[in-house]
Amino acid sequence: MKPSRRRIRPTPTTRYLGNPHKGCCTFQHFNGDPLFPDNQWLESGPTSFPDRVTPGVIPGYLPSTVAYCRWFWKTIEPEPGRYDFTVIEKSLELCAQRGQTLAVRLMPFGSAKAQPALPDWYMERHETHRWIIPWSGKEIRIPDHNSEVYLQKWGDVHRAFGERFDGHPLLESYDVAYAGPWGEGAGQCASRQHERFATIYAQALPQTPLLSLFTLEQLRVGVRSGFGWRIDCFGDASAGCAPADTHTPLPLSYDHMFDVYPKHLALADGQDVWRRRPVFFETCHHPMGWFETERDLEFILQQGLKYHGSYFMPKQTYLPDPWLDDLKDFCRQLGYRFVYRQATVSKRVRPGSSFHFDTWIENVGVAPIYREYAFALRFRQNSQEIVHILDDVDIRGWLPGDAWIEQRVRLPEAIKPGVVQLAAGLVRRDTKQPRVRFAVEEQFPEGWVDLGGIEVLGTRRTPRTRND
Numbered sequence: 411m412k413p414s415r416r417r418i419r420p421t422p423t424t425r426y427l428g429n430p431h432k433g434c435c436t437f438q439h440f441n442g443d444p445l446f447p448d449n450q451w452l453e454s455g456p457t458s459f460p461d462r463v464t465p466g467v468i469p470g471y472l473p474s475t476v477a478y479c480r481w482f483w484k485t486i487e488p489e490p491g492r493y494d495f496t497v498i499e500k501s502l503e504l505c506a507q508r509g510q511t512l513a514v515r516l517m518p519f520g521s522a523k524a525q526p527a528l529p530d531w532y533m534e535r536h537e538t539h540r541w542i543i544p545w546s547g548k549e550i551r552i553p554d555h556n557s558e559v560y561l562q563k564w565g566d567v568h569r570a571f572g573e574r575f576d577g578h579p580l581l582e583s584y585d586v587a588y589a590g591p592w593g594e595g596a597g598q599c600a601s602r603q604h605e606r607f608a609t610i611y612a613q614a615l616p617q618t619p620l621l622s623l624f625t626l627e628q629l630r631v632g633v634r635s636g637f638g639w640r641i642d643c644f645g646d647a648s649a650g651c652a653p654a655d656t657h658t659p660l661p662l663s664y665d666h667m668f669d670v671y672p673k674h675l676a677l678a679d680g681q682d683v684w685r686r687r688p689v690f691f692e693t694c695h696h697p698m699g700w701f702e703t704e705r706d707l708e709f710i711l712q713q714g715l716k717y718h719g720s721y722f723m724p725k726q727t728y729l730p731d732p733w734l735d736d737l738k739d740f741c742r743q744l745g746y747r748f749v750y751r752q753a754t755v756s757k758r759v760r761p762g763s764s765f766h767f768d769t770w771i772e773n774v775g776v777a778p779i780y781r782e783y784a785f786a787l788r789f790r791q792n793s794q795e796i797v798h799i800l801d802d803v804d805i806r807g808w809l810p811g812d813a814w815i816e817q818r819v820r821l822p823e824a825i826k827p828g829v830v831q832l833a834a835g836l837v838r839r840d841t842k843q844p845r846v847r848f849a850v851e852e853q854f855p856e857g858w859v860d861l862g863g864i865e866v867l868g869t870r871r872t873p874r875t876r877n878d
Contacts, residue, residue, distance in 0.1 A: 414757040415766060418861050420850035422749045424742065426473055427847045430511060431582065431688075431781055432745025434472035434737075437726040438479055440501075441508035445471060449696050449727045453517075453525050453592065455481035459500045463508065470728040472741055476582050477505055478692075478723050480515035480592070482526040486567060490531050493570045505580050513690070513721070515585035516571065517592045518564055522548055525591075532563065543591070555589050555599040564588055565610040572614030583619040583688065586611045586628075586637060594642055595625030604631040612636075619780060621690055624670070629678040638687030638780075639680060641671060643694035644722075645710050648703065666694065667713060675717075684718035685809065688745075688780050692723045697737065701730035711740045718777045718810075720745035747775035748808065748836070750848040750859050755832060758865045759821055765864065768816035769834065773808045774849070780806060783846050785815070788833040788858050789822055796822045797842040805836060805846075827868040833858035 436443065438455050442463030446452070456479060467473045479501055487493055498514065505512045519528045521543055527550060528538065536559050538551040553560040575581050587593020588607045608631045611620055621640040622632025632639060647667040675681055683689070691714055693700075700707065714722070722741055729737055749772045756765035767787070785803040789796045803815055821830075835844035835858045844857025852860045 415754050416757050416862065418753045418755065420750050420848070420852040420859060422751075423849050423851050425849075426738075426742065427747075427849060428473065428475060428509070429746075429846050430475050431779060432720045432775075432777075433476070433722065433741040434474045435476040435478040435513065435721055435723040436471075436474050436510070437477075437723055439726050440477045440504045441474055441510055442466075442468070443726075444468065445728055446726050449698050449725075451696070451725045451727060453480070453482075453520055454485070455479040455497060456501065457485065457497055459504055470731075470734075471724075471726070472729070472734075472738060475510055476513055476721060477501065477508075477510045478513040478515075478721075480517055480585070482517050482520060483532075483564070483567060484519075484526040484529045486516055486571075487529060490529075490535070490563075491566075493567070495571070495574055498571075498575060502575075502578065502580050511580045511582035513582040513584075514571075515587050515593065516567060517587055519550070519552065519591060521550065521591035522546065527551060528553060536560070536563070541597070544596070550591075552590075552597060555597055556603045561603065561606055561610075565607070565614075568611055568614045572616075572618070575618075576615045577617040581618055583621050583638070583690070584611070584615055585640065586620050586622050586632060589623075589625070589628065592642075593623060595623050595628050599627070601627055601631075604628055608632065608635040608637070619688055621688065624674060626674045626677060629674050629680060633678050633680045633683060636687065637683075638689060639683060640690035640692065640721075641666070642692045643670075644691035644714065645697070645700050645705060646694035647705055647710055647713075667710065671713075671717070684720075684777050686780075688720045689717055689777070690721040690723070691717075691719050693725055696725045696727040697729050697733065698727060701733060707733055707736060711736065714740065715743055715776050720777050720780075743774075743776055745775050745777050746773055746779040746808070748772070748805075748846070748848050749774055750834070750850045753834065753861050755861060755864060758867055760867050761825065761827060762821060762823055764818040764820040767819045768814070771808065771813045771815075771848075773810050773813065776810055778806055778809050779846065782806060782839075783836045784839050786835055786837045786842065787819065787861075788835065789825055790831040790833070791825055791828065794824060796824060797837065798822065799837070799839065799842070821864075821866065825866055827866050829863045830866055831863050832861040834861055835859065 589599040590596030620637045622637040643666040751770040753769040759765040784799045836846035
């Protein structure tokens, strides 16, 4: 049979796809929940979970497939050794209902009287220190971050969390947060203690993407430990308007986007972390504050794309109307975005034989996907449907740019002569159903990309002789 092939070139689209593990995140809320009023957010995560939900995207916000929530130690371990993970379980339930995954941070204590301090039982039984918060002048009690008891007790929280939730399909990521208010790094912590905490997190949650906070030594250890990273003041590009604090030794005023992030990434050798682990941006205050103080939005977003971010969390606050399109476009470019450029497929094939298949996929996002999904072909003939996974294709290696698949694919034995319809998709291995959509128009509602039909020829007849 003379080789004959057909090319398929789907039409790219710029529309929102609702793909997992990327884009805008809700904060202390879930899809359909109201925004925080007056741009004032809460650091304490949700403890009540109302049933009512507004359909669609909340006005003034962006669509989301990731909910980011954080809770204080006091909520999780109200008594020594008794862990209450009800809020995590309820949050995962809501994520399942509302099409999201859950990114989590557990925090040792807050920074003000309005935020929870260390658990009462910890302060009654173990040594704490008086500490004046540099950016507010308020006094709080903090643990000795270098002590064995703090390492053990705070480490036990994460071990218990990991035992319960590590590998949960809806657990998106987990912050490595142990030093200072909210765990963001302020306070004295020796290099050895950073290493020991990193080991605790890595052992407790081996299947969960871990994100290092951004103080320099914490980031250095995180990079060496194979963690991703997150920044908590993305958009602070005020060029000298912020007061100095313990994030940097400079006594003068500074801002994070100029004086912290590029410096710490370079010194920690962390510029290439994005190739293997995710990068998360939490806004400095909120974008409405950027707008009101005339921040340079173009510069901020350009820096975010340069850092190859996957997540953007703008505090569940109302986004400036004039900037909404720019922020939508920014979130569209974050993480991965796979355009199915072309497939070349044999036109005709005999039953049970193999056929030529190659395909070009371009990742037009700024990062890879960090979770495992399988590239699969679907064969559909009459009422029969067969999904074949290409086991040697690992989509986690699809960095920004081009990916190419070329191989012989064997036609399933159950396919009979006639026409079989071919489609491609990125599926979960357990369900063999598409979970990640390609950015193309020619796509069935369930997420398969239409690659047209293949003619399956009948069995070749043996020529008759005169004696037959």
